[in-house]
Amino acid sequence: MRITQKQQRAILSLFTARTWPARISAIIVLALAAFTWWSQSQVSPGQLTKGSQIEGRVVGVADGDTITILDADKKQYKLRLAYIDAPEKAMPFGQAAKSNLSDLVFEQQVTAHIDDVDRYGRGVARISKAEQDINLAQINAGLAWHYTTYAKKAQNRTSFQQYEAAQSKAQTQRSGLWQDSNPTPPWDWRKANR
Structure with a gap:
């Protein structure tokens, strides 16, 4: 999984932010990145999907x-x-x-x-x-x-x-x-x- 600049900033923000809203925003960005990576990894080469x-x-x-x-x-x-x-x-x-x-x-x-x-x-x-x-x-x-x-x-x-x-x-x-x-x-x- 390649980490984007936005994700790097989110990780940094998670540990350095002084307010809870900033930390929560960082958690959301990271959670979305993790979900995207996970969902893409579920379709393996040669696997078929309806509508393709x-x-x-x-x-x-x-x-x-x-x-x-x-x-x-x-x-x-x-x-x-x-x-x-x-x-x-x-x-x-x-x-x-x-x-x-x-x-x-x-x-x-x-x-x-x-x-x-x-x-x-x-x-x-x-x-x-x-x-x-x-x-x-x-x-x-x-x-x-x-x-x-x-x-x-x-x-x-x-x-x-x-x-x-x-x-x-x-x-x-x-x-x-x-x-x-x-x-x-x-x-x-x-x-x-x-």
């Missing part, structure tokens, strides 16, 4: 809705694609979902708009590549569900309707996982396999 935006190259695709990007400062961020839920790797179409996402973004530059941070510390993000909504692309391919349980709470109305329409079209065209007459949603599969 990250640009980087995709260096890993874990499954149909999870990627890792590397930014210009060589920091890695694990991101979960917002508002969708793809089949788990062990599920039917799980590998196809991962492969499709890899084809879309692996080794590509993307922008991640962080909408939330999940309990595992992953950013829950809307991923775009050259103006293409990658999350929506997974639904269009029939390789992810629109995760309405969470989308209802946070997704804007226009985007929500686009995702719903894309899922409906994929179902009608029997694309991807919709080739199965009654595919098991990943949230049900996870619950059954705990």
Whole structure:
């Protein structure tokens, strides 16, 4: 922590001031400096915050809705694609979902708009590549569900309707996982396999 001239004066004032108001002012300045330093130290490199935006190259695709990007400062961020839920790797179409996402973004530059941070510390993000909504692309391919349980709470109305329409079209065209007459949603599969 680097001490500014104002903070140096406050420290000096704390010990040399003859009046209580001057000492209290010095204490306030130092307390604010300490709080600022503490709050900045709480965000470590690679840590994500809601509302932030990250640009980087995709260096890993874990499954149909999870990627890792590397930014210009060589920091890695694990991101979960917002508002969708793809089949788990062990599920039917799980590998196809991962492969499709890899084809879309692996080794590509993307922008991640962080909408939330999940309990595992992953950013829950809307991923775009050259103006293409990658999350929506997974639904269009029939390789992810629109995760309405969470989308209802946070997704804007226009985007929500686009995702719903894309899922409906994929179902009608029997694309991807919709080739199965009654595919098991990943949230049900996870619950059954705990």
